[in-house]
Amino acid sequence: MWFAPLVLTTLLSWSLSVSATILQNGQPRDDPYPGQVSTIKLDNSWRSYDADAPEIAYKGRWDSKHISWWSAPGFKVKFSGSKLAISFGEHTSEGTLVAYRIGALDWLFSNVTADATYQFIGPGTEYEELPTDGDHVFELRVTNWGRGVQIAGVSVDVDDHLTQPPTYKKKVEIIGGSLTGGQYATYETLSSWAFVYAQGLGNVEFGITAYPGACLSDMQCYGGGVHGMIWYWHHASDPGSRAREMYDHDPEEWDVTAEQPADLVIIQMGGNDHRSPNEIPGENFYQGYIELIENIHHHWPDASIVIMTQWGFWNLKGDEYVQSVIYEEEIQRVYEHFKDRKWRFVYLFHTDGILSHNDINPKNHPTDVGHIKIASHMLQWTNLMLGWELKPRGEMQHGTLYWNNMENY
Numbered sequence: 001m002w003f004a005p006l007v008l009t010t011l012l013s014w015s016l017s018v019s020a021t022i023l024q025n026g027q028p029r030d031d032p033y034p035g036q037v038s039t040i041k042l043d044n045s046w047r048s049y050d051a052d053a054p055e056i057a058y059k060g061r062w063d064s065k066h067i068s069w070w071s072a073p074g075f076k077v078k079f080s081g082s083k084l085a086i087s088f089g090e091h092t093s094e095g096t097l098v099a100y101r102i103g104a105l106d107w108l109f110s111n112v113t114a115d116a117t118y119q120f121i122g123p124g125t126e127y128e129e130l131p132t133d134g135d136h137v138f139e140l141r142v143t144n145w146g147r148g149v150q151i152a153g154v155s156v157d158v159d160d161h162l163t164q165p166p167t168y169k170k171k172v173e174i175i176g177g178s179l180t181g182g183q184y185a186t187y188e189t190l191s192s193w194a195f196v197y198a199q200g201l202g203n204v205e206f207g208i209t210a211y212p213g214a215c216l217s218d219m220q221c222y223g224g225g226v227h228g229m230i231w232y233w234h235h236a237s238d239p240g241s242r243a244r245e246m247y248d249h250d251p252e253e254w255d256v257t258a259e260q261p262a263d264l265v266i267i268q269m270g271g272n273d274h275r276s277p278n279e280i281p282g283e284n285f286y287q288g289y290i291e292l293i294e295n296i297h298h299h300w301p302d303a304s305i306v307i308m309t310q311w312g313f314w315n316l317k318g319d320e321y322v323q324s325v326i327y328e329e330e331i332q333r334v335y336e337h338f339k340d341r342k343w344r345f346v347y348l349f350h351t352d353g354i355l356s357h358n359d360i361n362p363k364n365h366p367t368d369v370g371h372i373k374i375a376s377h378m379l380q381w382t383n384l385m386l387g388w389e390l391k392p393r394g395e396m397q398h399g400t401l402y403w404n405n406m407e408n409y
Contacts, residue, residue: 035108081160083122093147178212
């Protein structure tokens with residue numbers, strides 16, 4: 001069955017995120033999830049907003065039940081006062097790891113579960129003292145692509161209130177599979193090149209429609225009964241087992257025109273189409289890519305679209321490692337197909353030459369450093385080719401140290 005690889009991936013993700021040790025400079029990180037929050041019971045000292053309150057600005061893909069899907073979904077609220085709590089509904093996966101912060105401060109992390117209310121701001125929390133006076137913007141992101149949360153409500157002090165946070169003028173949509181979603185990275189999607197890239201731009205809204213195992217080709221992978229990204233791009237939930245258990249084969253549709261249109265779309269796909277047991281022929285992959293781009297362009301006609309080449313394995317030949325590229329000819333043909341239009345909206349970004357063999361883990365996914373390298377090159381490309389300013393907001397890799405920070409050794 002085609003779902004078997006995705007079920008296995010989801011179960012692996014669950015076990016890793018609960019029990020794995022995060023290594024830092026070769027040593028176990030003493031506090032791998034800084035900022036754990038406690039459950040509370042709401043009383044009449046709180047003012048509560050339902051999950052569908054317009055003051056809650058959802059980011060990424062959430063269905064009509066306010067359940068999160070895909071990679072790094074989250075929300076922002078602007079709040080007054082000095083305390084804030086979030087209630088999670090029955091469809092929250094047990095122990096889901098979420099990241100949260102105020103403004104552009106460093107990310108903190110906490111595990112949450114269903115039918116519980118957690119206090120993120122206020123006495124006894126990491127944000128017992130707020131950085132400045134006045135209103136603050138609180139942001140939460142789900143790190144586990146294999147699990148998710150359901151928002152039941154947001155609460156503040158009874159004498160305070162929520163307001164809509166400001167929205168950035170530009171938006172980026174990033175589409176891909178496990179390489180984009182950050183599988184096997186330290187904090188999964190929050191350590192992925194896609195998230196680091198979006199944070200590096202800083203002044204943009206973004207969504208990461210990426211999930212391990214996802215193919216570009218429609219109804220050709222895993223025995224021919226699996227939808228590809230062109231179909232899933234129009235649906236709220238992802239291809240994982242959690243969504244299948246909830247919606248079977250009829251997930252909610254997603255109106256890509258209902259929200260702010262993307263100014264830039266980045267696509268990195270091909271790994272799952274290429275690998276066994278799928279091995280999609282190059283011509284089929286090429287036609288699928290053309291169809292996806294045409295579909296995106298139809299709904300977002302003003303968006304620039306970047307297609308990324310897909311690295312393969314590094315093979316040892318003599319005294320050096322040589323990188324292979326997946327569907328290199330087909331992706332080049334896709335670019336050439338759109339190059340002669342009246343105006344240029346499709347760009348080709350070559351990933352070959354960015355990574356070395358030791359930037360890839362044994363499962364052929366980037367290490368944290370590999371993700372950083374990809375994001376850095378893409379940021380510079382966006383600045384030079386599209387003229388976008390880089391205004392990074394906050395830390396990029398969430399407390400991970402890549403250097404020796406001791407004075408004496």
